[in-house]
Amino acid sequence: MRNAIITEFEDRMHLGRKTHPDFRPGDTVRVHFKIEESSKGGKEKKYRIQMFEGVCIRYKRGTAAASFTVRKIGANSVGVERVFNLRSPLIDSIELLSGGTVRRSRLYYLRELSGKAARIRSRRLPANMSLVTIDPDKKEVAKKKKKKK
Helix, strand or coil, rough: CCHHHHHHHHHHCCCCCEECCCCCCCCCCEEEEEEEECCCCCCCCCCHHHHHEEEEHHHHHCCCEEEEEEEEEEEHHEEEEEEEEEECCEEEEEEEEEECCCCCCCCHHHCCCHHHHHEEEEECCCCCCEECCCCHHHHHHHHHCCCCC
């Protein structure tokens, strides 16, 4: 059991941050993740955004320790899994592409399946559901750029 004081502190730290869409295991998501690239000078940090698209096979809920695992099929039919921390500042945005209906919370059985056997039944998403990450900082930057012009 977590200490109530620590949980309250973590909640205050994450207030006003990005609001990611509500997704669950079985949903197909696209994660825009910032990758640090080294420059020739080596002093400044340069970031580029890399997309990782696949099926969410695990979602561990919580405050600061929330994480999710995304699995995709890469080149030569090799499965690639990646674990993302939900509160990471390196996650630029998350897009919910399609919903899936599953009966388990951990879809590890997909590791042994391939082709049509690994299909997940589709689920209709609600019309009022947010499908993209909402970042309050980016909206303010966009408003400032409009005012300057």
